[in-house]
Amino acid sequence: MKGAPTDQKWHVPATEDSPHEGGFRAEIDVTVERGGPRYGELIEQVRTFMDKVRYANPTPELVDEIISDLQEFNAKLDTVLVDEWTSPSGTRIDLPARGNITLPPYEVVDGGEHGVTATVEFRPFHLGGNGVAHGGHVATAFDDLGGMAAALNVHGICRTAYLTVNYRSLTPLSTPLMLRTWVERRDDRKLFVKGTLHDGERLCADLDALFIALRRGQA
């Protein structure tokens, strides 16, 4: 179990009356095959690159060289672009944060209708200032894992209506932290979600959020 609970039914096949038009796809094609066995290493290299860029002070010559290398990489990827529904970044549930490069890497250790428990590690590039995590990245982790708790509770797609993060103490970088989210109350399509982020015993932040279960075909 890494980017999502693997004992849940993620692959939802489309039926005749649920065409792939408008709203979320009727068929969410979850597979751990796309991108191949080393796709996770690619994502990890991208994250490491962002860590280095955040802290490097390159010479103008090195900047020229890296731009040229990146242009080559981007041209290679241009030949294999697909839509969001079939890109491995975001659907590889076997990888930290489902292989989604935009998320702080987390690993789900438990997840179901009762809520989600995950370890999350903010990377050096998630720096806010003075050596600790940027509050926006903390909110991103809460949004994704709060949304996952809501989705597992209703067995459907949910969108964030509001998300309040209380920053209780500093959130360290490069440290395994424990993030928990759970649905405290459900009122029809409204899911009131709570969450906590701990560094050991210390509470770094907590969450109070509302997620709305989407109607069929809703964007």
Ligand SMILES: CCCCCCCC(=O)SCCNC(=O)CCNC(=O)[C@H](O)C(C)(C)COP(=O)(O)OP(=O)(O)OC[C@H]1O[C@@H](n2cnc3c(N)ncnc32)[C@H](O)[C@@H]1OP(=O)(O)O
């Ligand atoms: C596993 C991966 C998980 C990933 C999770 C990531 C989640 C995200 O980041 S989603 C992106 C950020 N969110 C958005 O862009 C949402 C933008 N907003 C919207 O699309 C809509 O406003 C949406 C869907 C939230 C609600 O719209 P809609 O479905 O028409 O519901 P609507 O009728 O307005 O509201 C439903 C109920 O919620 C209440 N509600 C809606 N928004 C709010 C709010 N901000 N505060 C309080 N109550 C609210 C309404 O009052 C209503 O209550 P009641 O049923 O008691 O009258």
